[in-house]
Amino acid sequence: MGFLTGKTAIVTGIASDRSIAYGIANALAEQGASLILTYQGDKLRDRVAKFGEKLGAEVVLPLDVARDEDIEALFDSVAQHWSRIDILVHAIGFAPREALTGGYLDSISREASSITHDISAYSFAALAKAARPMLSETASLITMTYLGSERAMPGYNIMGPAKASLESNMRFMAADLGPSGVRVNAISAGPIKTLAASGIQGFRSLLARAAETAPLKRNVTQTEIGNTAAFLGSDLASGITGEVIYVDAGYNIMGATSN
Numbered sequence: 001m002g003f004l005t006g007k008t009a010i011v012t013g014i015a016s017d018r019s020i021a022y023g024i025a026n027a028l029a030e031q032g033a034s035l036i037l038t039y040q041g042d043k044l045r046d047r048v049a050k051f052g053e054k055l056g057a058e059v060v061l062p063l064d065v066a067r068d069e070d071i072e073a074l075f076d077s078v079a080q081h082w083s084r085i086d087i088l089v090h091a092i093g094f095a096p097r098e099a100l101t102g103g104y105l106d107s108i109s110r111e112a113s114s115i116t117h118d119i120s121a122y123s124f125a126a127l128a129k130a131a132r133p134m135l136s137e138t139a140s141l142i143t144m145t146y147l148g149s150e151r152a153m154p155g156y157n158i159m160g161p162a163k164a165s166l167e168s169n170m171r172f173m174a175a176d177l178g179p180s181g182v183r184v185n186a187i188s189a190g191p192i193k194t195l196a197a198s199g200i201q202g203f204r205s206l207l208a209r210a211a212e213t214a215p216l217k218r219n220v221t222q223t224e225i226g227n228t229a230a231f232l233g234s235d236l237a238s239g240i241t242g243e244v245i246y247v248d249a250g251y252n253i254m255g256a257t258s259n
């Protein structure tokens with residue numbers, strides 16, 4: 001029996017077994033949670049279904065957060081089998097590739113800005129809004145962010161402002177849902193090589209620099225992010241809401257390195 005036994009979790013954002021969402025789903029399952037996984041588009045259906053089997057997920061459902069009808073249909077399907085949701089994991093981010101290449105102003109456009117904010121930030125609030133009638137009294141909502149929300153990072157470009165918006169969304173949601181007992185937090189992960197990350201120009205050197213600079217002198221793993229999500233999703237974290245929790249081997253505290 002794990003500390004999430006009896007809890008039901010929706011985990012979005014699995015695209016591969018390197019996805020942060022995969023690490024989270026695995027950690028939640030290890031602690032006894034029942035899993036509902038979502039996949040973006042038909043192309044990912046079979047792959048995510050296979051991961052679902054491996055992780056013992058109850059069901060695997062489609063969700064493209066760009067589509068209001070998908071968000072509605074997801075919670076309609078969930079409501080057919082479950083009366084409540086205890087954990088909702090938002091591990092979704094997207095920016096058009098050209099917006100992640102070159103300098104900030106060279107790469108930015110109205111369209112890229114709008115899509116990036118829509119998919120990467122607004123969608124967390126949209127999912128919470130649709131999930132609200134089903135959220136249990138101790139539900140925990142978790143999103144994934146990055147230090148680029150606060151500091152200018154080469155190549156991260158429009159994702160930086162979108163992550164700032166996501167974190168602000170998270171705080172407003174925490175204030176809004178807090179009176180009903182629901183907690184909302186963000187995990188700020190250090191860089192991890194995933195499909196989304198490989199779209200960022202210069203990601204490899206970012207990874208190397210992060211390991212060099214961080215107090216723990218290494219990068220973090222999906223398992224470490226997953227374990228933190230399991231903690232935040234559980235009643236062990238019952239006093240924590242509206243926070244950005246750094247799981248980055250300590251990188252964010254550093255001002256300069258000695259080597």
Ligand SMILES: NC(=O)c1ccc[n+]([C@@H]2O[C@H](COP(=O)([O-])OP(=O)(O)OC[C@H]3O[C@@H](n4cnc5c(N)ncnc54)[C@H](O)[C@@H]3O)[C@@H](O)[C@H]2O)c1
Nearest residue numbers: 013014015019020040064065092093144191192194195196
């Ligand atoms: N990898 C890192 O270094 C890192 C660091 C900090 C935060 N993050 C964040 O973690 C989250 C997960 O990313 P990842 O690194 O695991 O990469 P990933 O490519 O494995 O996952 C990104 C996921 O977003 C989903 N997605 C994109 N657009 C979507 C849409 N319209 N509807 C539904 N799903 C959509 C993709 O299907 C994919 O599953 C993102 O929010 C990312 O910004 C990643």
